Amino acid sequence: MPRFSPAIFALLCACCFAGPGFQARAREDGARITHAIAMHGPPALPADFEAFPYADAGAKTGGVLKLGAVGAFDNLNPYGVNAGSTAQGLIGPVYESLMARNFDEPFSLYGLVAESIETDDARDFVTFRLDPRAHFSDGVAITAADVVFSFNLLKQHGRPQTRAAYELVAAVTTPDARTARFDLTGADDRELPLILALMPVLPAHALSEKAFSDNGLAVPLGSGPYKVLEVKPGEKLVLGRDPDYWGRDLPATRGFYNFDRVEFLYSRDDNSLFEAFKAGLIDYHEESDPHRWARAYEFRARTRGDVLVEALPVGGPKGLEGLVFNTRRENFGDPRLREALAMMFDFEWINANLFDGLFTRTKSFFDESDLSASGRPADAEERALLSPFPDAVREDVMEGRWAPPVSDGSGRDRDIARRALKLARQAGWRMVDGALRKDGRAFAFEIMTQSRDQERIALTYAGQLRRIGVEARVRLVDEVQFQRRRQKFDFDMTFALWQASASPGNEQRNRWSAEAAGREGSYNFAGAREPAVDAMIAALVGATSRERFVVAARALDRVLLSGFYAVPLFHRDRQWVAYWRRIGRPDGLPRFAQPLFGEALESWSLR
Structure with missing residues (x-):
């Protein structure tokens, strides 16, 4: 079983924007401009929602979170087709998508880089309107040109499943600098607008096709709440909070990305990782070995109450x-x-x-x-x-x-x-x-x-x-x-x-x-x-x-x-986790995902 949730789960736990005055608007042709989209039926949260149900809006911020991973990494590109082993923690904390998923619903997306979405009943097109505040961590504003650049780059050089989906798009246009429209005529695929909404937005001004395809260790530029501070290939990746993060005041960012610094430390195998956890070198450990879970957690820090263990019920279908x-x-x-x-x-x-x-x-x-x-x-x-x-x-x-x-x-x-x-x-x-x-x-x-x-x-x-x-x-x-x-x-x-x-x-x-x-x-x-x-x-x-x-x-x-x-x-119908008491999780758990998700434990904080 994987130690971390798949990378897509980290991407989807990013947060979203919907201003209090935002109202869905319908046109005569049936198209609607709204703050969110659901695969079936209406999204559950209104335009002025305060936070995702499983986020703690009052979570304490600051401090350092140390996480562990097994193996090594040789690149910092989680989207390339030729990627070998990509470092953990980049999707979500560093790279952001147009929209983000609420794991309390089967499949509903809310605005992130895009503040609104428009589509018609047949889903023959989808239009994204970008948040005017959105910018990359170097201060350059995100525009529709970046969306088109990202789409074309991933369509040509992305992973096979991404390329297959993007091939269904008939055309992409940019009516203005903040609007990207995808023509889906003939695709006959109602999920395609949501797939496009989960597309990462990459910087056209700072990323070339060659650099993307090289899958190297160049420090990535994203628009998320963290920057990459330190890279030791195969050993360590350090993320630091971006003090100028554009989305810090979005309603749905409340309770997410609470640590000032997140460190990923790599170990050669599960046993080494577990020993590092017991020694306090990492703060959190998700257990995958049932024998170890049943027999190896009565160590001193656990018995004196410094380490907590939980077996949390897993919602949603089991693959x-x-x-x-x-x-x-x-x-x-x-x-x-x-x-x-x-x-x-x-x-x-x-x-x-x-x-x-x-x-x-x-x-x-x-x-x-x-x-x-x-x-x-x-x-x-x-x-x-x-x-x-x-x-x-x-x-x-x-x-x-x-x-x-x-x-x-x-x-x-x-x-x-x-x-x-x-x-x-x-x-x-x-x-x-x-x-x-x-x-x-x-x-x-x-x-x-x-x-x-x-x-x-x-x-x-x-x-x-x-x-x-x-x-x-x-x-x-x-x-x-x-x-x-x-x-x-x-x-x-x-x-x-x-x-x-x-x-x-x-x-x-x-x-x-x-x-x-x-x-x-x-x-x-x-x-x-x-x-x-x-x-x-x-x-x-x-x-x-x-x-x-x-x-x-x-x-x-x-x-x-x-x-x-x-x-x-x-x-397993339970997620087995152990963590040092100095960190904690929110009380609420999502209904349609692992209870604890995201490679950087986005909803956790210091106690």
């Missing part, structure tokens, strides 16, 4: 982490065989013996939410949506009855092994001389891992597969090789995490569409090429109401589950 099958490989072409292999993952034994029983088995790509198909029979609307694809969803999945098998916990459940071999025989594979064979060829493949924790899980799974005659070789590779091979789909099976939000959308194309299956660098690791998947994604991003959106999400979940593209692993 799916799994061992993904590369269906581009001939061995994995038959979903019956993929199901047979997935059945042999003995979660009950692994959870009890490796993880102190602290994990929950994942059953859906949107688990524990209203978007999940697990435990829910498809209703008439879902069935109608899926009707053009009668073979795409299995009956037990359609009826909501499917779930991963539950073993007896022995690690040698014979009934499950018999069922798996029966499925393998249906796919043409038979046990011969202790090996699963087809046309005389023994079934063997490689599981690629990038960490000792992954290796331990993979080795256990490989042992379970040997019981049905499958030889799974486990290979541990370094971070660079792991990322390169995943980008080129050069693997048989590997670990993948499909994170979920309360409003899945265009990222599903990059994960599952037929187009993404043939595009190197996409997240379609499985190589899925299923027309029903593409159709459900189109229904998802085209949904005009939350009700239709939920129908499409559940239908997509059913198609993906029926395809057995991955061995579903497990998740």
Whole structure:
């Protein structure tokens, strides 16, 4: 599990502007100028809202926050396609987007660099009006030219999913120096205005295409509340408060970015990071190891009350982490065989013996939410949506009855092994001389891992597969090789995490569409090429109401589950955190994100 929330979460927790006198205005063509936008329905907060519900507007300011990270970093560009390992803490504190997300709603954005947004009912265009106070940390005003520059730069040199979304834009114009208009005619994508609203605003006067593509260690220039003060490549990054930050008095900045200085200290591994936390060298530690969480937190500072620990409930859908099958490989072409292999993952034994029983088995790509198909029979609307694809969803999945098998916990459940071999025989594979064979060829493949924790899980799974005659070789590779091979789909099976939000959308194309299956660098690791998947994604991003959106999400979940593209692993329903008493968090927690989010702990402060 990642130590920090994904970079996008840090971007989204930035704050927003809406003056007390701001009122939404409608034109005759149905377009509306307003302070916020929601994916479905109206945004929850009015134009004169005081603060996000989970922010402490009266938080104490000042002091230093020391955070830790595992590994190293070799660049300061979180948006480049060729970035290796980017330093933590840049998105949000240094770089700002046009608008920002309220994590108390499924998907609603409020003004930040842009003070207002305009779009029509069909969402055939979106216009952003910039806050006249907005400027970069060097004092240069942000203009519409910077917005256009950022769009073109990211469209040409950004990450694959960014480029794919921006390609849908027909044209960009600047009616005046503070206004940028995006023509979305023909895109047929209701999420696209929100994706554009989350675009970072980069300085046209201080950033070249070459510098952006180099992904180097040059100090970045942003418009956020912090500047980069110190860089020690691979070891340390220090951010300092910008005394001239333009957004310090915006209503929605209250309670965010409270420390004068934020330091990120890098450690070689989790154990070193934990020891640094115990010694007081860092202030906060998010735990990912269940064994350590259960057994290692009774150290002296904890027992005397200087260190606090919390297990906070995680809101919103739980994504799916799994061992993904590369269906581009001939061995994995038959979903019956993929199901047979997935059945042999003995979660009950692994959870009890490796993880102190602290994990929950994942059953859906949107688990524990209203978007999940697990435990829910498809209703008439879902069935109608899926009707053009009668073979795409299995009956037990359609009826909501499917779930991963539950073993007896022995690690040698014979009934499950018999069922798996029966499925393998249906796919043409038979046990011969202790090996699963087809046309005389023994079934063997490689599981690629990038960490000792992954290796331990993979080795256990490989042992379970040997019981049905499958030889799974486990290979541990370094971070660079792991990322390169995943980008080129050069693997048989590997670990993948499909994170979920309360409003899945265009990222599903990059994960599952037929187009993404043939595009190197996409997240379609499985190589899925299923027309029903593409159709459900189109229904998802085209949904005009939350009700239709939920129908499409559940239908997509059913198609993906029926395809057995991955061995579903497990998740935590709690965020495990420990911190020194000198810092504290607000009482309120967001409903649709991890309780504590953002690489720089934006809502925290000194006590």
